[in-house]
Amino acid sequence: MKFKVLKSLGLIKSQSLDEILSLILCNPKSKECSYGECSNCEKKSLEFNLGEVNLEDTVNWKEWSMQTHEYNDKANNNERKTTKKNMKSEKTELLIDLVEAFTQEMFEFKKHAYNIHHQYIEHQRCIKNLDDNTVTIHIDFSENYATKLSTEFKQSILVHLEIKLPSILP
Numbered sequence: 001m002k003f004k005v006l007k008s009l010g011l012i013k014s015q016s017l018d019e020i021l022s023l024i025l026c027n028p029k030s031k032e033c034s035y036g037e038c039s040n041c042e043k044k045s046l047e048f049n050l051g052e053v054n055l056e057d058t059v060n061w062k063e064w065s066m067q068t069h070e071y072n073d074k075a076n077n078n079e080r081k082t083t084k085k086n087m088k089s090e091k092t093e094l095l096i097d098l099v100e101a102f103t104q105e106m107f108e109f110k111k112h113a114y115n116i117h118h119q120y121i122e123h124q125r126c127i128k129n130l131d132d133n134t135v136t137i138h139i140d141f142s143e144n145y146a147t148k149l150s151t152e153f154k155q156s157i158l159v160h161l162e163i164k165l166p167s168i169l170p
Contacts, residue, residue, distance in 0.1 A: 002102045005061040011048045011099070016018065021110055034114030036107070046103050055096035063091045 006012045007156075014020045018028070025033040026045045032038045069085035071077040093101075127136060 001063055002098060002105070005059055005098065006048070006102060009053065009095075010027070011050065011053065013049065017106075017109065017113075020106060024106065026111070028113065029117060031114060031118070034110045036110075041158055042045055043105050046106060048099055053095065055094065055099070057095050059091050059122060060090060060097050061098070062088050065089075070115050103170055 003012065003017060007014075014023065021028045024041065024046060026038055026040050026044075027033050030038065033041045036042070064086055064149065066084050067087045068082055068083050069087070070080060073081045123138065130136060138151070
């Protein structure tokens with residue numbers, strides 16, 4: 001969403017995030033380039049059209065963030081409970097801060113984009129090489145998940161399970 005704001009203000013000429021990646025990386029499909037291990041890519045940086053803008057102006061945009069969410073638990077006599085929930089919220093900051101945040105996120109995003117591409121290629125390779133008596137299960141978790149507390153008591157102990165999935169990347 002930062003990309004859309006910067007584009008609408010005319011600070012970015014690129015039409016897509018893929019186009020931006022092609023400007024800051026020699027080869028977006030290369031692990032070395034995407035992970036910052038390429039000496040040529042080190043010299044590349046995002047360029048913004050800062051011509052007639054005031055970097056001290058404030059800008060608004062929407063952003064996904066983890067927030068505390070309150071709700072009434074209908075299964076438990078409308079007891080008030082809180083949980084964490086990923087929600088879209090309005091952000092207001094200086095334009096210079098938006099530019100810096102977007103630049104930082106793009107350098108993190110290049111790893112993410114490479115990982116997606118690499119995982120897709122490996123997934124396709126695995127599927128092609130399956131024999132007739134094999135099944136594949138594809139699970140795409142991007143973070144660790146904690147299950148809800150178990151409502152079943154075992155020896156008067158409330159059980160809390162945590163699921164941790166390791167990243168399987170090169």
